[in-house]
Amino acid sequence: MTAPRDINTTPRASAQQPRRPSEGAELIMFLEQEQLVSDRAIAVPQARLGGRAQAALWLLRIFALIVSFMVIYTFVAQLS
Amino acid sequence: MAPLETAGHSLEPVAAGVGLTHEDAVRSLDRSRVFHARRHGRHWSLLWLLAGPGILAMLGENDGPSMISYAATGATYGTGFFVPFIAVTFAMAIICQEMCMRVGAVTHRGYGELVLQRYGKVWGWFSAGDLAFTNLVTLIAEFVAIRVGMAYFHLGAPVAAALGVVLVLFTMSGGRYWRWERIVLGMALFNGLFLISAILVKPHWGSVAHALTFTPFPGGSFNTLLLLLASTIGATVTPWMIFFQQGASADKGMTSADIKHGRWDTVAGGVLAAIFGIGALLAGAALLTHNGANIPDHGLAGAGFPAAIRAVSGGPAATVFALGLIEAGAVAVLTISASTAYAAGECIGVSRSFNNSPRHALIFYLANAGVALIAAAIILIPGAPLLSIALNANVLAAVLLPVALVFVVMLANDRDLMGKWVNKRSTNVIAITIIAFVAIFAAAYGIDSFLGTVHIIGAG
Numbered sequence: 047m048t049a050p051r052d053i054n055t056t057p058r059a060s061a062q063q064p065r066r067p068s069e070g071a072e073l074i075m076f077l078e079q080e081q082l083v084s085d086r087a088i089a090v091p092q093a094r095l096g097g098r099a100q101a102a103l104w105l106l107r108i109f110a111l112i113v114s115f116m117v118i119y120t121f122v123a124q125l126s
Numbered sequence: 127m128a129p130l131e132t133a134g135h136s137l138e139p140v141a142a143g144v145g146l147t148h149e150d151a152v153r154s155l156d157r158s159r160v161f162h163a164r165r166h167g168r169h170w171s172l173l174w175l176l177a178g179p180g181i182l183a184m185l186g187e188n189d190g191p192s193m194i195s196y197a198a199t200g201a202t203y204g205t206g207f208f209v210p211f212i213a214v215t216f217a218m219a220i221i222c223q224e225m226c227m228r229v230g231a232v233t234h235r236g237y238g239e240l241v242l243q244r245y246g247k248v249w250g251w252f253s254a255g256d257l258a259f260t261n262l263v264t265l266i267a268e269f270v271a272i273r274v275g276m277a278y279f280h281l282g283a284p285v286a287a288a289l290g291v292v293l294v295l296f297t298m299s300g301g302r303y304w305r306w307e308r309i310v311l312g313m314a315l316f317n318g319l320f321l322i323s324a325i326l327v328k329p330h331w332g333s334v335a336h337a338l339t340f341t342p343f344p345g346g347s348f349n350t351l352l353l354l355l356a357s358t359i360g361a362t363v364t365p366w367m368i369f370f371q372q373g374a375s376a377d378k379g380m381t382s383a384d385i386k387h388g389r390w391d392t393v394a395g396g397v398l399a400a401i402f403g404i405g406a407l408l409a410g411a412a413l414l415t416h417n418g419a420n421i422p423d424h425g426l427a428g429a430g431f432p433a434a435i436r437a438v439s440g441g442p443a444a445t446v447f448a449l450g451l452i453e454a455g456a457v458a459v460l461t462i463s464a465s466t467a468y469a470a471g472e473c474i475g476v477s478r479s480f481n482n483s484p485r486h487a488l489i490f491y492l493a494n495a496g497v498a499l500i501a502a503a504i505i506l507i508p509g510a511p512l513l514s515i516a517l518n519a520n521v522l523a524a525v526l527l528p529v530a531l532v533f534v535v536m537l538a539n540d541r542d543l544m545g546k547w548v549n550k551r552s553t554n555v556i557a558i559t560i561i562a563f564v565a566i567f568a569a570a571y572g573i574d575s576f577l578g579t580v581h582i583i584g585a586g
Contacts, residue, residue: 081234083477107252109569110256118522125511
């Protein structure tokens with residue numbers, strides 16, 4: 047790990063591309079630049095999900111909703 | 127609030143001078159200790175400083191409903207099959223939680239905000255919605271557990287509700303993640319009461335050792351078995367743990383340099399939680415051989431385990447078990463409220479850190495206290511089916527878990543975010559197997575019980 051240094055001399059990375067983590071990152075008051083509140087306020091760019099991935103995620107989501115409904119229905123039915 | 131100092135120098139003016147926020151300065155103070163411990167090769171000190179999120183996630187999940195689930199399982203089936211099954215589910219939890227810790231340490235961001243930003247608002251809000259729903263149900267069950275424990279000491283629901291809410295308000299005051307973490311960590315170690323309770327019921331240790339060799343699948347009602355299997359899985363890995371450990375790792379200020387210690391923290395938490403969970407199962411199993419599995423006779427709508435244990439194994443075991451339930455519920459109220467607060471802050475895009483003051487992180491603190499208050503109010507309703515709430519809370523968590531885990535795996539494989547810290551192929555194979563395993567058991571219970579309820583198949 048390298049010694050901490052002043053924030054003013056640290057270049058800011060582009061918000062368009064997420065910075066890849068690196069070992070031995072320079073520190074600003076014992077924090078890595080990406081740990082700073084100002085850096086964490088910058089959103090990471092959105093990933094592109096393929097059609098199959100989207101479909102699989104929706105299938106899983108629908109499955110979870112249906113089974114959740116079944117569990118809740120059974121629970122409520124058992125109450126009465 | 128205590129002044130922020132490191133090596134005799136105040137951090138606040140320096141932080142202000144270089145344009146850092148108060149939250150940065152507080153986190154920087156904690157990180158200065160890690161920096162110095164690492165530089166001077168103080169390994170035990172480093173472990174002490176970096177322990178926390180993993181142990182809290184695991185022992186937090188050894189919560190009231192989980193311990194009631196384990197005791198119910200022991201009372202219904204004894205030690206066979208379920209002792210190794212609990213060990214296996216905690217091994218699954220370690221795999222899942224390690225990924226969360228790693229993503230949090232490398233990206234310095236919570237699960238909710240990463241899903242929202244990386245995969246879009248729809249998936250981000252679905253995740254937050256799942257969490258808000260399961261957290262509320264689980265929190266109600268935590269207050270139920272506190273109530274069950276307190277009822278043993280003849281204390282009513284209002285005392286249980288007040289205790290949980292006061293603890294949340296007390297621990298989140300102070301404006302320091304470190305303070306919050308150490309208080310909750312200290313409380314969480316009392317989860318070991320379940321092990322003491324197990325010793326006090328004097329189990330047959332030979333049978334316990336034999337159970338570890340995987341005894342056959344238990345018989346009896348198929349639906350009850352599915353409920354207990356799904357609920358045991360839901361008692362080990364849940365959506366809130368994912369939000370919590372990733373958010374807490376980021377809030378603590380962990381970095382990729384801390385991953386090795388984060389893994390130790392997670393494994394230690396998993397091993398302790400498995401041992402204490404098996405303790406609850408053994409305490410409950412004492413009821414099986416004494417025809418004491420008829421828990422409803424002991425009141426509290428089927429959740430009166432301490433009174434049932436007293437009838438079978440005597441006062442000390444029951445007292446320790448009741449105290450354990452209060453501890454398990456209380457710690458989980460704190461960690462689950464915190465996970466709700468992290469999720470709210472991350473998805474709304476406002477400050478989400480115990481290192482910030484309530485004035486600067488209003489939504490974070492409001493969500494933390496608000497969800498606990500709502501759950502506390504619900505347990506004051508008389509005649510609630512406590513055991514059923516506790517078991518179904520775990521099942522619901524298991525049902526919604528596969529979706530959350532898929533995003534954890536996607537994040538942990540995102541090379542743009544994780545760089546060289548992406549999952550290994552073997553981790554992916556295990557993680558996908560876990561997702562399938564959880565989905566199958568949760569769906570089996572959901573479908574079987576639903577079809578039985580609507581009389582398409584015979585119940586049981």
